[in-house]
Amino acid sequence: MTAPMKVFVLKHVFENVPNLKEGAYQFSPTEEHFNVPWKMCVGRKNGYLSHFLDCDQPKTTEWSITIDWEVRLISIGGKIDRRNSELTYESSRNYTSLGRKEFIEWKDMETKFMTDGNITIESHIRIKKMTGIAKKKLRNFDSKMNIFSDVVLTVEDENFYVSKLFLASQSTYFESLLSKKQRGSKKPEIKLDGCKSEDFQNFLELIYGESPIDDETIDGILQLADMYNAGIALKKCEEFLIRYSVKTLKEKLQIAKQYDMDNLKDGVLSRIKNVAGIRSVLSYDVSEMDPSVVAALLQKALSYLP
Template sequence: MSEENDNVAPTNNENDISMEEEEVTQETDGSEKENQDTSRNEIVEKMFEKLLEKQKNIKKSITEIVDKLCSVESELQLIRDDLKPKTVAATVPEQTDDEDETDSESKTESVTMPTTGKYFVLKHVFKNVTNMKEGEDHWSETEEHIGVEWRIDVYRTKEDLSFFLKCLKLTEIGKWSIEAQWKQALLSKSTENRFKVVTKKSFGTVDTSNGTWGFPKFIGWAEMEKDFLVDDQLTAEIHVKIMETTGIYKDNLRSFDETMEEFSDVVLVVNDEKFYVSKLYLAAHSPYFKALVLGNFNDSKKSEIKLTGIDADDFQNYLELLYGEYSIDEFTVEGILLVADMYDTPLIIRKCEEFLLEKSKKTLKKKLQLSMKYHLEALNKQCRKEIKSIADIKSVLPGDIRDLDPSITTEFLEIALSIQ
């Protein structure tokens, strides 16, 4: 029996060993499981740490971006400030006949003037200024505006800089006059890279007997040298707003006054002058007037509509051309173009361009300026074909080369290189 028992069942010792092995195995399994759990926890913790780190980095990046944006905004504001002309005090000029008594002091406002209507700017950089002799005139190049030639004149007195706008006399047309507002300015950049500007403004009339506007004592010479000379160069500007002209334009070719009332259905008022015209005729030639006189605007229902930003003489010439009279000449073409461009009148623009292409004796520079200002493609193409030499390029360059239209700069460079 004992042998059978020995053969059938394990001894107690064997059972004990098996149990111990099982316990050891369970402990080992438990330990491994615990190690695995610990490992998993560490991995998860590391993942969380990485996520937190990434979140911190993202936060930091966002903060940096915001700071940069704020910095950019600040820089933009500084640029905006730079673009606003700064002023310095200037010597009070002597009273002149064409100067308004209440407006004779140096002004601190921006150089910019309203640019609607007959408005233009002359700009010139005078060189070797410290070598200027007393009483010796220094001129900018002559520029034509509204059919009249203009230029800047500066010279040195004992202690001051004299600064004038000269209108070349129109001897061929008899008596004439031009009433205008104008603003004269000297510009420079200070050490902080900000614009420094001294300005003076006035209004008055030039005419057959006197073609000069300006100030005999614009600024003290020492102050000018200290604050406005850059590499011995002086940048001068004159902004001119023409208010009224007489004797420059020809006599009217057609009437649009009250004698035409029975043939009109709307009155257009320009600077208190009334023009009696037909709504349908205007609308047929101008999308602007079509919307204005036939649209759903408040003005469309009115019998009188006021137009702003143009000159009455220019509008007279514009209407004459629109109604079949040939009112274009060297004096009127620029004003007619201004009105036609403002009121989107292709017929008038085309006729003005044809005049400039075929008949006008204006300079190449003036034609090029008009072609770019009023988008006259055929005229622009003709002008560019005529630019074949360095001398041609120089003849069309503005007083300040930085004012050159970017669209033509590359072409000028290519011409210059090909010649060289």
């Protein structure tokens, strides 16, 4: 399974930097990543090179994006000056240009990183959390797929054109449901209740081989994978939670109990190395926890006693 992490890199050569006037800025081209427009900028301010990362997402709706950001100022000889920070962009803020007014002293930048008046900057970005941003579809199941489908599933007034055979091979629920439908010349249309169309889109993308799983989509996908008894989808979700998710250990244990994920449970327990780790996963009501987890935590606690 490919790591479905939201990571990308912006790289730009800023030219004629010595010609920047005090208080002026130069911008890189705007690039779209994960349905969000981004660009970098540099400026000259009080003897320093300023550097900012701009998120140009329109403020027409409420949204929030938290990122890990590593900036790399690169010299022609390979010398790299790195700066790391965590940033949160929100539609409610007046400014969505964040960074450092005093990134590096202007004289140091000129002598160590400038070549022929140019400087090269990379921004390495990992999106940790993103809300309110519509996810682009990784695969279409709309009417354009009608010729390749033999059943239409309707969720919240949205139609999904899919293959009965493939869907039945991925889910025992659909195997049973679709086998009951009578054969006929007309393509069957089935309305599905108890789920959201966005979650169903993500579920279909997953079983069709795409990688829609992240910490924002996984709860909805898990609910449907469990509801439809889709074993392969459940395994892919468990693998994501073990290898890539930034959910807390406590949240992962709750998911492991809800969906009977032993590998996830064992993985979380193996990462608890001290008393603080035990406290971080305990619920206020221990009776709500998996008894095997409580027993394992107790055994760990006893091992830490002097």
